[in-house]
Amino acid sequence: MIPAPITAPLAEGVDRERTNPIYNGNKLKLGTFGTNGKGTANTLVPEQYRPTWANVVKAAQLTDSAGLEAIVSYAHWKGHELGKPDHPSAVVLDPYTWAAGLAQATKYSAIFVTTHAPVIHPITAAKQSSTIDLISGGRFGLNVVAGWNRPELEMFGAPLKEHEERYKHLDEWLHVLKRLWTESDEFDYEGTFFKIINGSSRPQPIQKPNPPIMNAGGSEIGRQFAAKHGDMCFIQASDDPKAWPGQVASYKDLAREKYNRETQVWMLAAVVQRETRAEAEAYLKRYAVELADLDSVDASNRLRMENAKIRPDLLEGMRFRKAAGAGGSILVGTADDVASNLQAFAEAGIDGVLLSWVDFADGLTRFQEEVLPRLERAGLRRPFSGLQKATAA
Numbered sequence: 001m002i003p004a005p006i007t008a009p010l011a012e013g014v015d016r017e018r019t020n021p022i023y024n025g026n027k028l029k030l031g032t033f034g035t036n037g038k039g040t041a042n043t044l045v046p047e048q049y050r051p052t053w054a055n056v057v058k059a060a061q062l063t064d065s066a067g068l069e070a071i072v073s074y075a076h077w078k079g080h081e082l083g084k085p086d087h088p089s090a091v092v093l094d095p096y097t098w099a100a101g102l103a104q105a106t107k108y109s110a111i112f113v114t115t116h117a118p119v120i121h122p123i124t125a126a127k128q129s130s131t132i133d134l135i136s137g138g139r140f141g142l143n144v145v146a147g148w149n150r151p152e153l154e155m156f157g158a159p160l161k162e163h164e165e166r167y168k169h170l171d172e173w174l175h176v177l178k179r180l181w182t183e184s185d186e187f188d189y190e191g192t193f194f195k196i197i198n199g200s201s202r203p204q205p206i207q208k209p210n211p212p213i214m215n216a217g218g219s220e221i222g223r224q225f226a227a228k229h230g231d232m233c234f235i236q237a238s239d240d241p242k243a244w245p246g247q248v249a250s251y252k253d254l255a256r257e258k259y260n261r262e263t264q265v266w267m268l269a270a271v272v273q274r275e276t277r278a279e280a281e282a283y284l285k286r287y288a289v290e291l292a293d294l295d296s297v298d299a300s301n302r303l304r305m306e307n308a309k310i311r312p313d314l315l316e317g318m319r320f321r322k323a324a325g326a327g328g329s330i331l332v333g334t335a336d337d338v339a340s341n342l343q344a345f346a347e348a349g350i351d352g353v354l355l356s357w358v359d360f361a362d363g364l365t366r367f368q369e370e371v372l373p374r375l376e377r378a379g380l381r382r383p384f385s386g387l388q389k390a391t392a393a
């Protein structure tokens with residue numbers, strides 16, 4: 001007998017809160033950032049992380065077995081410096097295929113693809129991301145970026161749009177993507193940037209209503225976009241801890257009051273954890289001052305100055321922070337110091353922190369052994385049993 005054609009969806013949809021750990025009950029959620037590239041530090045120390053597949057899987061499995069909520073990629077098509085195609089900042093694995101591989105190699109953490117709207121069509125993004133959602137059992141997430149790095153977009157012959165136009169394009173891109181992810185019938189769409197004829201994409205994601213969207217726009221229009229669409233937004237924590245609750249509240253209030261939605265607020269932090277504070281500070285000085293890759297930092301800052309809406313006074317202060325990490329906070333000291341820094345963020349209302357280390361395997365091991373138990377004792381995280389697995393088939 002000839003079997004009937006398969007018409008049922010590949011997997012029943014489930015509420016994303018059941019499968020995606022970024023919705024678990026931990027007061028402070030954690031993740032890693034940048035393991036598909038060199039990490040975040042801009043340094044010349046020889047032990048700096050490199051994205052060999054063995055290193056990528058090892059970092060992901062340490063993150064996963066520690067019960068951290070997110071593994072987040074970045075998307076870069078070129079390095080910071082033109083004429084240096086082999087510079088570590090240029091060696092970045094494609095986020096979609098990286099995520100598909102890690103979905104298979106992990107069991108718990110959410111895997112976030114970062115994608116550039118100007119160079120990936122939403123139909124391509126819809127199908128690739130649904131496929132990763134299936135492989136991971138509903139643990140996919142999407143970090144959408146409008147793009148700001150002119151040379152990498154010009155490489156495609158896709159000119160960098162004016163700032164406001166970038167976010168209009170991203171808005172339309174996300175609208176089309178979400179329709180492809182969710183609508184049961186084919187649809188036509190004609191906007192300013194996209195024309196879709198009989199649009200559909202199967203399979204659709206497991207996660208309902210849709211996989212979480214992350215956005216990290218820094219400008220005012222970027223903030224508005226993130227509050228309107230982001231399930232996770234980002235702030236750069238001020239140097240003055242007293243300002244943190246206000247920074248968090250202003251994002252959450254904007255999302256609630258203007259867009260009638262809830263958003264998590266996350267931030268980035270580089271971690272330097274050692275047995276003593278002096279050792280940690282000495283190591284930070286070694287990799288982020290004495291052996292800082294300042295050519296790369298300055299090239300990246302120049303690009304940002306020219307193409308993103310970053311205040312020049314902030315950029316100068318970011319020189320050291322960018323050598324140390326991605327420009328976010330730096331948590332330096334003993335396990336007690338790192339844990340108390342994280343506790344202060346949580347008390348200010350931060351929902352999650354994406355962490356990075358010069359050497360992810362070493363850093364994650366120290367962090368799991370010594371910082372996580374402290375966060376658990378402080379009531380910020382439940383001990384991870386390893387049994388709280390994604391539940392979708």
Ligand SMILES: Cc1cc2nc3c(=O)[nH]c(=O)nc-3n(C[C@H](O)[C@H](O)[C@H](O)COP(=O)(O)O)c2cc1C
Nearest residue numbers: 074075114145147148216217218219222234308309
């Ligand atoms: C956590 C985080 C991840 C980011 N990932 C990327 C990325 O992978 N690629 C990229 O081009 N920009 C990335 N960005 C930059 C932002 O998406 C944004 O373009 C930038 O902060 C400038 O803001 P604006 O577009 O509002 O001016 C990231 C920013 C943050 C804070």
